[in-house]
Amino acid sequence: MTHHHHGPAAPTQPGVGRVALVGSPNAGKTTLFNGLTGLRAKTGNYPGVTVARYEGAVETTAGPVVVEDLPGAYSLDPISPDEEIVAAVLDEADSLSGVLLVIDATNLRRGLGLVAQVMQAGLPTAVVLTFVDELVRRGGRVDHEALSRALGVNVIPVVAGERRGVEALREVLADPGSWDEPPFAPPTEPDAVTGWAGSVLKSAHYSQPDPDSRTGRLDSILLHPIWGTVIFFATMYLFFQTIFVVAAPLQGWIEEGFAWLGEIARTNIPIGWLSSFVADALIGGVGGVLVFLPQIALLFVLISLLEGTGYLSRAAYLMDRIMSTAGLEGRAFVALLSSLACAIPGIMATRTLPSAKDRLATMMAAPLMTCSARLPVYVLLVGMLVSPELGWGPFRAQGTIMFGLYLLGAASAMTAAWFFKRVIGRSSVGLPFYMEMPSYRLPKLKTVGISVWDSCKAFLRKVTSIILLTTVVLWTLLNLPVRSTSDLLEAGVDPSDQVAVTAYTLDHSAAAWIGHAVEPVFEPLGFDWRVNVGVLSSLAAREVFVSTLGQIASASDPENPAEALATMTHDSGPHEGEPVFTAPTIAALLIFFVYAMQCMATLGVMRRETGTWKWSLIAFGYLSVAAWLMALLAHTVVGLFV
């Protein structure tokens, strides 16, 4: 992984040619990139933005050339942050030796608009024509040689799954300096561009493909106002069933593995505090979060499958109708959809919204969408709430509750957007919402694999940075102040009874003091001081809740931390002796996590995107209040039934 701090296009290897891949989303750019670079791609970030940056070396006849896969862009007008990056990279033309434009042959007319813009940069340019096979299958036509003459640049057709085109490209990449050069750049004024593109298409004997009959038939059902919506919700329901049913055994194995490691650490590390640090903080805490890697991986497998087949765009289209009842447009849904992975790209995607008011309303709603950081917390708590056996046939109660939580998050996001839209005021003009409906395609296994791998890497990075750091801080707070033998004797604890010592240290630690201090706030929700510590620590990142409870549980019963957690009782106050994790309390916790704004990174991005802390504070304030009130409601309602 490389981080570039010196501008968007700083070359990684001086003296080596550098070619940028530019193309619209769905043009097959990433597939081509993977085909060219294999798995030798490196990921990094653009300075100041969290849009991933990919580059990889391609072996050509003239030695290696670095190819950079720029984010998908329909045009170079910087409407979205992605397009801003592409424009910025092409602006720094000096660092590039050429541009490969990836254009979807089934959508050539619109692609030429991008060609015209990119050619303004004056860099050696070549066009890679993708989906030519699909164009022909759907009765369309293009003469790529005539297209090359009309554009004045090399045009290389590639067919998915065929090595030939990729090999031809490898040859072309060897020397961008020798590429055909147009006499001068195409026009820039929109009408003139339309005329230019029309003339080029005519010269290339281009005929549009028929609407894809397969896609048409599928869309007549999947985009149907009633059936489409029913299918959408059924798909989502299956989605969450899968996460529980498929990932559970994997998770079990990892859990056993960590329990085994913890045992080894406890028995083999002679120094008491170090043994506790390794076993409780590292293995019990951080390991407790790592256990959820299968769920995270599966979530992204499913998301990238839905995206790769083209179904996600349909979901956005269906949701556009529902969004409009909240007074928001489809673009806002795209932003909210991104928030399913993480609220940060979601908030950044609001940059596509032309209205500042819509943008703020969407930003306020984005943290309510169930991001992947909530997944470990939900899995842990839902697992404690209902047994995995409960269910009917293949449908498990756990997956159903999970689906309900995602639904609640989405519904709350809509409500929040609607509310903020009202408060902030109506936007003056609604610009037309344009979204591409790509043809249904079989997703490329490699593309899915890479996307899942990247997400897992990001999760692991988070676990080894913020989560590890917070866990270490918490371990310290949970074990301080250090108790001397005389302290213990004074308190009536036998210093040789390890369990009793740990329990005493924990119960009188700095963390316990903090947990007790906030008791008045969380007492109505049924939380005890340990849960309070977990909730407070999760302000840094939601997963820390899991690692904190993991630490406490593994300190109180090293043999069986899961059991310790489930049977944990209130150790003081009016409920002393009663179990902590009752159904009403777990429900309250789950609902608390649906609403609470427990992500400092999101608040930071809000500040950056709005230019003021005001909206970060408003989001934090309203979400904290909502979390508390809704959790109280859940506690009360579930309490009535138990």
Added chain:
Amino acid sequence: MKSTLHPQRVDGEPFALRWVAEVDLPVGRVVNAPGTIGPMLEYGVLTKVLVERGGVWTWLDGAQKWTEHGPRIRDALGVSLELDGWEVEEGSAELLRLIATEVLEGELKSYVASHGGHITVEGATATSLRLDFGGACEDCPAAGATLHDRIEAAVRARYPLLESVTRVNDGHGATSGWLGLPVPGRGR
């Protein structure tokens, strides 16, 4: 202004550009043009302008650059083509040769190559064309005739004054058999 046109380079002539556009003027050399193209021709920015069916050929003064003048000429041509007042000297051997070369090196190149040959323009008048078939299709008179017809049709579509296309031998041996005979033109 919405003009449907785009420029294409001309092989071997860096100062020439062929503008593919909707043009329905008599084919030949432009003596005078309306709009800004007129003065450009008059003051020598453009040294020569030829018109074909569906295109305009322009030659830039050797001291100028396309990157500098290209966009201006594009805009000017877009406007001028909408206007009346074009004066064209009908018929041009040079234009016919250029079109024929372009057809052979461009749209029909891979077709000709698939017949195992390389065809070049041997000579041209304002109404006739002589081609050197360079060994293409010697063994296959039928395919040869098809090829011949396709070339003739492609050139005539852009140069309606074309009356006849004849073949000369590829040079190894005398004009023998029907290959050397002029093919009757199908001029209008």
